[in-house]
Amino acid sequence: MPAKTSISGFPEWLPEERMIEQRLIETIKQQYELFGFAPIETRAVEQKDVLLGKGETSQEIYLLSRLQAREDEPESDMGLHFDLTVPFSRYLLENRGSLSFPFRRYQIQKVWRGERASSGRFREFYQADFDVIAENNLSIHADAEMVQVMHAATTALPIPPVIIRFNNRKVLEGFYQALGIENFEKVLTCVDKLDKIGSDGVMSMLEESDISHEKALKCLDIAKINGSTLSVIQDIQDLGLNSSLLEQGLEEMTYVLRATQHIPGNLVTADLSIARGLNYYTGTVAEGIMQGMEGSGSVCGGGRYDNLASQGNFKFPGVGASIGVTRIMSQMLEHGLLSCSRKTPACVYVALVSEAMRHQSDAVAQALRARGIACEVADTAPKFGKQIKIADKKGIPFVWFPSLEPGQGHSIKDIRNGDQQDVSPTKWMPPEQDRQVRIIKNEKAWEKLGLDSVLKR
């Protein structure tokens, strides 16, 4: 049962759930660092004009005001960030002189969207971003690497395989140009819905937007193309349209297809129906969905943005993506896919013989901690049976019984199976599998989603 949320859209977790979230974040961090991304954090707030300048087409922003603002005080112009890309661009320009380019950073923080309470959407959630931003030019290699990092990071997580679909805005825009369509943002919005509303739905949407039936059919034709091999490029060319932008896009798409050929299991495919909602993307766009949970939407997404940041004559093209940690968490919990081997980091509950003998239990705890074993000392000294029950309720696997009289030995009980043995506080170590909290994949829940073959891999 997840923690109760007394304000909708602001999820909170119980400790045993938070430990899962911590593990997800730690795993993503390790993967990003393996690729040489360096950590930063930006403040939660940005100036309103920075937030409104670029980014979402319709920003849902929380503005701040001081409770104790004086009457003559100018209104606050600050709001909470709604993503991590816009703050990163601002940070990059401010610290340009202290950074080395191409600058590779990762950033794992909460973001906020000022949605209506009734929307059912998250209003606070974790994103795990990585981006590389260059001065003036950033090679297409960065686009391919983005897909590789998305794959590496999601594969390292204890979640269903993530299928990454990518596209290239230049291909679509170049294709629409060749078709003579001006309002391509509108077309992108329609086409992006192919998964949800099907061909007929997209056709009616396009025709409602004053796109002729013939052109709409062409838009649908290209949107239906997908695959993991270079035949995708051939399929697009077979549609018989041409523009220089389209050609440039196809070249980039070819590069990314080639660079991701080695990834097994069709986990990376080109998919011409992917558009991504953010209007700052200019080339490659990508998103990932979890196998077996395709209906729950994407759990990661990103792309190239060539024009987000600039300073004087300098441009700072970037490529990066974001993993939706909170979205993954909520899916894992909703379907019961993961659980924790215990409800607390404590591995040992040190029992208390009596209040007068507390120094003895404290000494045991100190000896265990000195060797990295997490433990908790009983708060009061009821009978040992009662103390075992308390430990059990806390989900701590071992109870330590200090010697009752000087000269007598200590003993420890594994309360999961009742095994008890004589031990020394300076020597005993928990079995390997109990040293740290473990994340457990619940087989039945995975089977229910048809993911048993993945589990056994």
Add this chain to the structure above:
Amino acid sequence: MPAKTSISGFPEWLPEERMIEQRLIETIKQQYELFGFAPIETRAVEQKDVLLGKGETSQEIYLLSRLQAREDEPESDMGLHFDLTVPFSRYLLENRGSLSFPFRRYQIQKVWRGERASSGRFREFYQADFDVIAENNLSIHADAEMVQVMHAATTALPIPPVIIRFNNRKVLEGFYQALGIENFEKVLTCVDKLDKIGSDGVMSMLEESDISHEKALKCLDIAKINGSTLSVIQDIQDLGLNSSLLEQGLEEMTYVLRATQHIPGNLVTADLSIARGLNYYTGTVAEGIMQGMEGSGSVCGGGRYDNLASQGNFKFPGVGASIGVTRIMSQMLEHGLLSCSRKTPACVYVALVSEAMRHQSDAVAQALRARGIACEVADTAPKFGKQIKIADKKGIPFVWFPSLEPGQGHSIKDIRNGDQQDVSPTKWMPPEQDRQVRIIKNEKAWEKLGLDSVLKR
């Protein structure tokens, strides 16, 4: 040079600084977990009445409003949390049925204070809290443990020794009661300033508050008492005043003094001038300052709060403290005490022979990453000398040169000393000290603060 802050009070760090902050947080987390505290996070926002109900005497709160609020929408009643204790109490009551008591949790998050921009204070900062909350009764043992955890966590950090001073509100209030002083909150405020304004200053402040000269002298007498042994208790009793509250407080103080006797170097002392600003404290209060930087204020603080949370007839007394991560960070950076062994997690910069040979560099990177070695592949392929310069500017210690022709070997260069050797991507390991980013104590800066003896310990 720290990252530039374009909004005052909202500090941001460069990657090499953020890596120090990450290490501080990771170290505190480990220590809290060794004591069996379980992790939670609460949402950044609380309902206004929760924020205003308890806590700071004069809350500096940021309120939220939706940019896109409709006209008929009721005003938002949410604000950003200003500490982690108030949210924790709320969370505890909401999730009471799923938690085991006494509930021990830690929580490391940012908090926000809606201070005026000109105040020079932090408006966003990290706190690392640990607390234990019980149902109805929480033994004095928890107070002693709080001091022990504060000591253990701050000692594990690469910072100057933290001197922890503690007091007990019951001792002070019981003493003032016995003196016949009603308005003891006012007296606490004055006495708390002893460090800053001295005896004369406190005397005038007290007399301005309508405390008679004789009573003010007594208040000053007790405030001047401090020490690490039980003589402190004797000194207080020698002042010849008595009340049942005072006696209860002295008993608690005796317990904490006894339980912390084993901590060496006078790092824990009772100090009757410590009051702490928060009005929810009811017994033990404690704060820590860094040796050699006493003027910079406390870096951790906490205490017992018996009345913060209640539900029906149930009371939930708690004890806990907070380490001010951002305050510590800013002090470390300001005095140049710490630095990072490199500016990025990347240990190896894989050079690029030519764009056509990129697959070769990618393969090297993949082999290194598979063995946990963080690396970055060159973005473009200028001459090797240029690539070495780029790696150097990025602060990456090793540059990898893939074979120029099939059959030829790979080599790696330590660009700090120029050493070059032939290596294999599946076998080479960086020297132990270069595997992870190291935090370095800058000897000269420590010496300058008179902390050289600490460094050598």
